[in-house]
Amino acid sequence: MEDDGGRRTILGQGGDRVKLNVGGKLFETTVSTLRSGGPDSLLSVLTNRNSDEPVFIDRDPEIFSALLALLRSNRLPSTAKRFSNQELIDEAVYYGIESQLRSALAPSRLSGIDASLFSTIRPTSDGVVTDFNAVDSDGSVWVAHGGQVSVYDWSLTHTETIRTHLDYISSVRKVGPDLAGVASEFESGLHFYNLANGRRVGSVEWTDPSDPRIYKARVHAVVDSPDSVFAAFECQHRENCVLSIDKSTMKAVSELGRQSGNSAKSTVVGKLTFLPEINALVGVSVTAGAFGYAGYVRLWDSRSGDVVWETNEPGSGRSSRFGDSFADVDFDREDLTMFKICSKSGDLAVADLRKLSEDPWVYLEEKNPCMRNSGGGTSSLIHCYRQQVFVGREGGLEVWSRMVENRSDVERERVLHEGLYRRNYMDKVEDAGRGIIKKIEGAGDRLFVSREDAEGIEVWQSSQFSGAVLSL
């Protein structure tokens, strides 16, 4: 295949060749190169002409030469560095080859052991980020700062900002192409804003006609599935539930797991995750009090609304780690595994979501000698992305990566054991000084990190460039 293509480019018949005159410079290329931009692109439309005359395109020839090189080789030449990303994007949109440029500019696969701080997104006003939602399909991010929501697109360029009626947005979620779901822990309801015109297009409050005490409920977590939005509501008197909201009507459809909220086992869900593979909704609640951490993980079938599995800590069962309940839990959507970080020891444990039992946890062993003495689970949080587990401990950022094993695939399948993951620091000592990590989210091969009381969101990426600098 590869060889054939190569020969065709070299030996191509006269009929396959196309001449273009871009802004006075003559280019010659093949039909197949121009068509690689997709059937709808301006360049492939040009190949349908039956004429030997060069087509004249009134654009800048230098940028065109960079984009032609991109079509020929699927990578941007180094000459493209002379142009800003915005210019390349504008020009690629003109020629209809934006998707090629996107993939050429996209970061390489995120590897936690080889990632560095790429840039920091800084909103211009109210810069302290209260929540954000990174979009996995393209690596864009929707940022809530104060009462505003800003969108940064796949190239991390600021595209829009709207002001909502809330003063402090504690949850933001992209629920549609231009639709954001926003909520605050200090004001009631879940509200939908259209980002294009800044208008509120809908809002959902938790009400119960038979119970007048259910009013002014605040939202503590939001997540969405392809057709629904789930939000965890809590009333003033701590009664709480998860509402399932239909995306098309923006109305509440059903209540999941309504509970009194008067003990640690029934407090409001603080973290919601949707697992599309098994159509399950998972709620995690963690409370920290004078007697340490307590919490639960609850898994619902999102269609029937039934609780499929549930675990409480400190548990009543035969947990091997009594008094060391989790500080945070996250889920690997690809592997269908669940990770928890212990509040006291700081240990990481993994569980298989397909073989859930009363005590499913496998505690991962520390193998990296230089990290032996670091740990402790105070204000730690975890996030799973690309089969890696990213852990924030105070200001430090670490990554647990899976070892490649020599056992056969069949054997390796679903056997979780202590030595499966290796722990490494992702950041430098000085990075940790920027503040306690508040949220980590991976999307589009980027890792977005926000910190307590620090302005902006850090964007971490892996790169193949050595970044060598002259030492003077």
Next chain:
Amino acid sequence: MPPFIGSHPLSSGFSRNSIDSSSNIVTIDVGGHLFQTTKQTLKQSGSKSILSEISNLDGSIPFIDRDPEMFSILLSLLRTGNLPSKAKTFDIQDLVFESQFYGVEHLLLNSHSNPSQFEPFDLEKSLILPLSGRDSPTAISTTQLGSVQVAHGCKITSFDWSLKRKSTILTQFAGIDSMLSVSPNVVAAGATDFSGLQIIDVSKGFVKETLNWENVTKSGSTVQGIGASKEFLFTSFESSRRNSNCIMIYDLSDNGFRPVSEIGHYEIFGAELDSAIPATKLRWIPSYNLLMAAGSHSGPSGVRGNIRFWDLRSGNAVWEIKENVDCFADCTVSDDLSAILKVGVHSGEVFISDLRNIGKENTWTCLGDSRKATNGKKEGFGSKIESHGNQVFCSKGGNLELWSEVLIGSSIKDRVFRKNSMGRAKDSCGNKITHFSFGGNKMFVTRKDQQFVEVWQSSVRGF
């Protein structure tokens, strides 16, 4: 403009004599480099530029003896409307000169300082314009295209739209208290301690005209405030003896500054305090055809003031708001929001009054925390409030607030406004903001005791 059109083969290089006059493609030789483009692209430059003249030429390839690299940048500008990033290797000033040669400065300006590119939620402090000497700015005026004039001491420094060139002129004033740009190179300036409104050409530095109000006492007339609509210039005068005041209307259309009429003429009789307050802020409301004139007076009994709305044709005040409790420290009007806005001198809070409810009782609605309204401290003292588009900007001490309306679809009765504090953490707690103004895609801010102007603009458009 069609993106592409067929042409005859050029593979053997450009043949100088085979230019087909019916073809849309134009070949130009600039400093030895050949460029090809279309007539439509060249016509973007407007009928007066030499580029559109070239597009009408037939026959041989025109030769322009200029720098080809600069031309390629300007050609990109014609094609896309934006400057390419290689323009960064040149100083904007060189580009301005070159664009003036080709007659395409307006396009450069448009790509650079278009008011439609003003993004209120994305403003950041991006430039500092230093002023020579030791005087702090006392007045600032801007044009729609983003040039700015700053009065400091007895001087006026004007910056062009690219903010790369400035010129400073000397005036007769000891200090200028109000200034307004009438046209790109002409400002109207006045002072509260010097008689007459002067129309000054800031590019050449001479006084075109001095306008005075012939008051009854035959004393001088000092300027308290300046405002303008598309056709008229409004000036609030007070007699030097401070016993009468009025608003003069001048015709702007023929550049002669012909006085049209005089409204709101008040003479002081006895101890009636209200009539003695001259208007210090004049704002035209185009969609209502009304002039807002506001003035306040700080006396032993507290701060009192009034906001009047004048109908120019009848010369009558159609509505008046008397401000006795928590009088405005500053007020403004927003046509886009259909609202009057003030910041209370005692409470320091922003209040709104809907122009559509004009004449009703209980005028003001507090947008902030209304409980503070009665504590008597002058927290809002020195605050400024201005509207731009549908946004409201309010300065409090060294900080700027941006108030914007959240559209959540309820009636005009309970409109929802929310506040953002502007700038990043490092920008706050600066010296007290004395003036701010808008022009092009930028906001200009001056502060107490600082001999420079801050320029705030959107980061994406930064050059």
